[in-house]
Amino acid sequence: MWYTPMHVLVDSIYASQADHEVLDENRFSSCVGRKKARFTEDSKKRKRYGGGAHGSQSPWDGGHEESISLPKPMVGFGLPGDRPRSVSRLLPAHSMRAPFFYYENVALATKGAWAEISRCLYGIEPEFVDSKYFCAALRKRGYIHNLPTEGRSVLRPIPPKTIFEAFPQYETWWPSWDQRRQFNCLQTCMASAKLTERIHRALANSSDPPTQAVQKYVLEECRKWNLVWIGKNKVAALDSLEMEFLLGYPRDHTRGASKKKKDKCLGNSFQVDTVAFHLSVLKDRFPCGMNVLSLFSGIGGAEVALHKLGIRMKTVVSVEICDASRNILRTWWDQTQEGTLIEFRDVQSLTHEKIASLIRQLGGFDLVIGGSPCNNLAGSNRHHRVGLEGDQSVLFRDYVRILNSVKSIMANVG
Numbered sequence: 001m002w003y004t005p006m007h008v009l010v011d012s013i014y015a016s017q018a019d020h021e022v023l024d025e026n027r028f029s030s031c032v033g034r035k036k037a038r039f040t041e042d043s044k045k046r047k048r049y050g051g052g053a054h055g056s057q058s059p060w061d062g063g064h065e066e067s068i069s070l071p072k073p074m075v076g077f078g079l080p081g082d083r084p085r086s087v088s089r090l091l092p093a094h095s096m097r098a099p100f101f102y103y104e105n106v107a108l109a110t111k112g113a114w115a116e117i118s119r120c121l122y123g124i125e126p127e128f129v130d131s132k133y134f135c136a137a138l139r140k141r142g143y144i145h146n147l148p149t150e151g152r153s154v155l156r157p158i159p160p161k162t163i164f165e166a167f168p169q170y171e172t173w174w175p176s177w178d179q180r181r182q183f184n185c186l187q188t189c190m191a192s193a194k195l196t197e198r199i200h201r202a203l204a205n206s207s208d209p210p211t212q213a214v215q216k217y218v219l220e221e222c223r224k225w226n227l228v229w230i231g232k233n234k235v236a237a238l239d240s241l242e243m244e245f246l247l248g249y250p251r252d253h254t255r256g257a258s259k260k261k262k263d264k265c266l267g268n269s270f271q272v273d274t275v276a277f278h279l280s281v282l283k284d285r286f287p288c289g290m291n292v293l294s295l296f297s298g299i300g301g302a303e304v305a306l307h308k309l310g311i312r313m314k315t316v317v318s319v320e321i322c323d324a325s326r327n328i329l330r331t332w333w334d335q336t337q338e339g340t341l342i343e344f345r346d347v348q349s350l351t352h353e354k355i356a357s358l359i360r361q362l363g364g365f366d367l368v369i370g371g372s373p374c375n376n377l378a379g380s381n382r383h384h385r386v387g388l389e390g391d392q393s394v395l396f397r398d399y400v401r402i403l404n405s406v407k408s409i410m411a412n413v414g
Helices: 006-016 111-120 168-173 193-204 212-225 240-247 259-267 272-282 301-308 323-336 352-362 393-413
Strands: 100-106 127-130 140-145 228-231 234-236 290-295 313-319 340-344 367-370
Touching: 100 272, 100 393, 111 140, 111 393, 140 272, 168 228, 193 212, 193 234, 240 259, 259 323, 272 301, 290 301, 290 393, 301 313, 301 323, 313 323, 313 352, 323 340, 352 393, 367 393
Parallel strands: 100 367, 290 313, 290 367, 313 340
Antiparallel strands: 100 140, 127 140, 228 234
């Protein structure tokens, strides 16, 4: 049996990096024998995140570049079916004025970023949750909100939690040395055909089972790009229908958009089942329906979650700059909802005066929800991790500005 010399395999992997593939910022290094500890600070032993009295120094305060030490397990304030947890949340009185609010961003931001996000949102501590407890894919996110934490309920039917439960057709060709049982975080772009062909060649030219070096290379790429086994020595990327399913969206939710746009929109979206678990406490509070201000709406993850919970949306004011995402949300809304969808393109166009006009028109908002771009907050490229003052992440300031305007206007009207 013919074996691929190590230097040939390594050279082929190095050469692959010269190809101009569209890569996500969060991709890991894939060079055999040359993998570097790019997240050294993430692996340092730090004090586990804990609560603190409101007004005291935040326990996640830290330097701009220091990554936050996330809780383990990453279950937030409790999971469905889990035993009740003792949650001590000190919510300032002014944060509890109407409306409810819910903010999401990537968990793997720096301590300094989360400290600033918390400070701007009334000093409320983040609830860090990994969506692997709700679906078959990891998605580590932090949520800051003033929602109750008791009485939450899970969407039914309960989605599958493992790869083979979600997609049993792939088990036939899945090699025993690929021990993955859940997917990694779904990205905004997919692996190229060149990459999957290189993997096929590396496996075809290796032994059966492959050498440890080949296994290591293939597994790193499979984890990085969430590749599935569709034949002997053959892997492929997830398609948009599979991504929709994993993220909790209805079938064909993104149909009509280009493949590139679908991947980007889905990669930036809410995981619906996770968000619905948090929002489920609103169902009994608004039996006649809600008015929702949806900032950075994307493809409508919040709206889909509320719909699946059976919460009627009387009016949704949606703000989303991406044309493809707006078209997806509008198409879904027209097919499923009877309420009114009011659309804005840019959060910066939502001035204090415009917000006041909307509140007079609608009688107020019951929920302000959204997650501003995380482009400058996380990723392996430190040059892009410029924090909340990056050209995309700075839009978090608009979420805070709009929320404060809504609260102050509704307090005066009330």
